[in-house]
Amino acid sequence: MVPLAGRLLILLGLLAASAGSIVGFATGRRPSAAGWAWTRRFAYAFAAFMVLATLVMEYALLTHDFSVSYVAHVGSRSVPTWVTVVSLWSSLEGSILFWGLVMGIYVAVATYRNREAHPEYMPYAVGVWLACGAFFSFLLAGPAQPFATIPNPPVDGPGPNALLQNHYLMVMHPPFLYSGYVGMTIPFGLACAALLVGRLGHDFIRPLRNFLLLPWIFLTIAIVLGGWWAYEVLGWGGYWAWDPVENASFLPWLTATAALHSAILVERKGVLKAWTVTLVIASYLLTILGTFMTRSGVFNSVHSFTQSAIGPTILAFLGVALLFSVAALALRVDTLAPEGRLETGASRDAAFLVQNLLFVLFTFTVLLGTVFPLVVEAVRGAQMSVGRPYFDRLSVPIGVALLFVMGVGPALPWGRATGAQVRKALLPPLIGGAALLILGFLLGARNPWTLLALFFGGFTAQVTLAEIALPVRQRMRSRGEGLLEAIAQSQSRGRRRLGAYIVHAGALLAIVAIAVSSTTGTSKEIQLRRGESTTLGAYALTFVDADRFTEPHRESLVARLDVSKNGSRLGSLYPRMNQYESQREPIGTPAVRSSLTEDLYLSIHNIDVDSGSVGLLVLVNPMVSWIWIATAVMALGGLFALVPAFRAETALVRETGPTSMPAPEPQ
C-alpha cells in the first residue's frame, strides 16, 4: 500500500510538472490569464505531490516498512528515532526525493509571491522551473525509485551510513545544502525568462537578485557546516580538504556571489545584464554538475554515493541544459544591451569588474583541478591526483586578492574620482592594515601570505566599518539625531546596504581566520599510558582512563584526558573511537575545546582499554572559532539585506496608484 501510494504520488508529480512546463512556455509565447492561472495550478500541484510523497516515505521509515527498498537500504530498528527521520536524505534515492521536496516548496513560494507581478516573465520562469522539476520527478519515477518494493523484505536493515550517525550535524547539513543548491533553480528560471522575453528590466532584476540571495545564504551556511562537520567528526584536524564533493558545493557559491555583485551594477547603471544572466545560469548548471559529481561514482571522494545508473541520466540532463543555455544566450544576448556606461578610471565600477574576474578565476581553477584527473586519464591513460597542495597554492593568492578588492572597492566613490579623492579614500585604511599586521606579527605570525592577509584584513575592516558607520554619522551631523536614534533609523532604511557590509565584515573575518588557522598552530602525535602526561604549547594533558560504552548500534571506546593551561585546570576532554557493526574501521569522534583564541583538538589514533594506552593526535588550532562566527555574521547580513527587501517590494506595489508623485521623505 505504502509503496504504491508513493509511486503514484511521484508519477502525479511528474505529470503535473510536465504539463505545467508546457503550459508555462505556451503562455509565455501567447500570454493569457487562463494560461497563467493553469501554470500556477500545475506548479502548486507539483509542490503538493512532492510534499506528500516525502511524508509517505517518512511514514515508511518510521514504521520500519522494509518492503520499501529504500527503507530496507537505510532503515534499522536499532538506531535512535532521530536517525530514522533524517535517514530520508542519507542515501541516493531518498536524497533525490528530498531534492524534489525542496524544489516543490521553492517553486510554490516563488510562484505565489510573483503571482500578480511581472506577467510577461513569470510563465516562462515557471515553465523552466517545472521542466527541472519534471526531470527530477522522472529520476524518482525511473532510475532512482525510492518506493521500489522488495519481494522478501528483511526483518531488519543496516541503518544509514555509520559516518552519518556519528553526529547531530548530519541533521542540519543536508537541508541547508539542498535549500542552497535547489534554490538556485529559481533564479535560473528567472534568468531564462529574461532571455526568452528578450529583456531584463529594472523591475525584474530585483526578484532575480532576491531569489539569488536566499539560496546564497543557505549555501554559505551549508558549505561551512560541511567544514564544521569534517572538523568535528572526521578527526584529521582540518575543515576543508578540496574533496571533489566539497568543491561541488563551493563552485555555485562562487558564481552566485559574483552574480550578486554584478547585479548591483545592472540595477544602478543597466550594464552587465548579459553577464549577470550568464553567471546566474552558470550557478544553476554548476549545481547540476555538482549533483552529477556526487552521485555518478566517477569521482574519488569522501562523500560520493555508490555508483548507480542515475549518473548517465543526470549527465544527459546537464548536457541538454548546457546546450540550451548556450543557445539561448547566443540568440538573445544582443537584446540585453546595456543602458548605461561603465565608469572609467579608478572607481567602484572597476573594482566590481576585478572582483568578478577573481571569482570567475577561482571558479575555473577549482573546476579545472577537480576535473583534471579525468582529463589526464582520457589523454594519456595515467591515473593521477590533483589534491590539496594544488588548490591551496592557487586559492591563497586569489583569496588575498579578493580581500584587497573588498577593501578598495567600497572605499572608492561611485562616479569618476580625481586622483586626490582616490588617495584620500585609500590612505586612512592603510593605518588599520598596518595595525593588524603589527598585531599579528607580535602574536607570532610569520608566513608572508598570512601577514599580507592580516594587512589587507585590517585595511578592509577599516573601510567596511567606516561604510557601516557612514549613514549613522551623516544622520547625526545633518539631522542632529543622537547616536542610538541615528543607528535605529539608518538600519531601518538602508538595510540592503547595511546587510551587504555586514556580509563583507563576515567574509573578511573568515578569510583572516582561515589564513591564521591554517598557517599558525602546532601539533603532536603521542602514545600515552594511563596516568601519563604530555604538553603542547601552554596546555598540559593527562591521560586518566579509558572506558567502553555499548549502545545498540555501536560500541564506543572513550578516553578521558584532563586538561590544564598554564597550570590551571580547565576540565576534561573525552575523545572516542566508535565501532559500528557495519564498518571494519572504527570511526573516531574528536574532542575539541574551543575558545575565541584557539581550539585544543584531540583525536584518537588507537586505543586499548585493557592495557590502558591511547595514541593521540593533539592539535592547537588558533582562530578556528572565528570561522564559524564569521559565517553566522555573513548569513545574518544576508538575511538583513533580504527580509525588508521582500517587504519593500510589496510596499512599492501598493504605493503605485493614480498619484504620480510619491510623498517625499518625511523630515
Add this chain to the structure above:
Amino acid sequence: MSRPSAAWVAVLAIASAAAAQDRPTRSGPPAALDAPRGTPLSGATLDARTEEVGSLLRCPVCQGLSVADSPSTMARNMKAEVREKLAAGYDQEQIIAHFERSYGEFVRLEPRMRGVNLLVWLGPLAVLLGGGAIVAWLLKRSRPPAESDQAAERAGAPFLPSRDALPDDARLAAAVRRVRELAYGWPGGIPPKPPATSP
C-alpha cells in the same frame, strides 16, 4: 592610478605571487633511491619536514586525504617511512619518487609539471591574463561621462536621472542633493566638474 594599469597591477601581482611561492616539484625522471641527496634531519626540523612531505603524498586507502592528515594505519606506516627516509638524508623528490614507484602517479597530490599536467597550472594563468585583458578593454572603451549623459537624454528614456538635474520642488531637491552626497560622496550633493575637455 589610471584605469587599465589598476587591472594589470592586480593581474601581475597574482601571477607573480603564484609563481613566487616555493617552486612545485621539479620535472624529470624519478630519482632512483640509491644514495641520499640531502642532509639527515632530526628533532623539530624532522617533525616539520615529515608533515610537509607527508602532505604531498596521498593516502592510498583514504578518500583524498594526505598521508600527513590521515589517521588510517596505512597512512601512519607511510608517514613513519617518510620520517625514516628524511632522517637518513633523502630529499623530498627522492621520497615521493620512492612511493610513486609502488603506487604510481596517483600517490602524488600535487601534479608534476610536465606534459599535459602543465595545463592545470597554465589554465588559471591564461584565464587570469585573458580576463584581465577583457576587463581592461571594458573599462577603456567607456566614453567620458559628459557625453554619455547627453547620449542617454537623446535616447529618450534615461535609465537614471542625470547627475546635474534637480526636481523643481525645493524640498525634493534638498532630498536629492542629500542622497547624492551619501551615495556618490559629493559634498553638498553637487557633482564635480568633469575634468575632460568639452565635446
Add this chain to the structure above:
Amino acid sequence: MMPTPASSASPTRAPRVNRKVLVAGLVVVVPLIAILLLNLGRDPHSIRSPLIGRPAPPFSLAPVGGGSPISLESLRGRPVVVNFWATWCVPCFEEHAALVAAARTFKEAQFLGIVYEDDEARTKAFLAERGGAYPSLMDAEGKTAIAYGVFGVPETFFIDGQGRIVDKFVGPLSRGAIAELLGKAKGGAR
C-alpha cells in the same frame, strides 16, 4: 523617486546568433561534457599498478608462529605467488580454499601469504583453524605492503622465475584465475 517604468518596446526578433558567445559557450561546454562522458564507466578506486613488468620489491619476513625469515631472493628460479590478506577480510576467507588447493596442485610454484594490518596471535589461530599449505609472513610496519603498492586486501602478485611481477590480481581469487595467472608467470621464463 519612482523609477520610470521600462518602456515595453517589443524586442526585435533577431534570429541572428551572436557568434562570439556561441563559440565561447561551446568551447567551455563541449569539452566538459566530453570528459565526463568518456569517464562514465570509470571506477576511481581501481588504480593500475606501475609494478607490472618490473622487478618485484625484495622482502625478508618472518613467518607466523616464528621461524627463520623467508626472503624473496631465495625463491629465484621458481614462480612465486604473493597473496596479501588479513583475518578481518571477508573476501580473503573466500579465496583461502582456492589458494590452498592451488598450492597443493602447483607444487613447482611457491605460494606465500603476507599478513596485512593484523596481529600474529589472531593469524595463528585462523591458520590453525582453517589449515594452510604455505607459509604466511608477518609484515611489521606494513613496509612490504607499501613497497608493493597495496591498496587493500586481498591483492595477489604473480612473480616469474626471474623475480619480475607478471600480474596483479585485486579481489578474491578463483581456481581458474590462479591457474591462468600462474601460467603467465611460468611462461615468462626468459
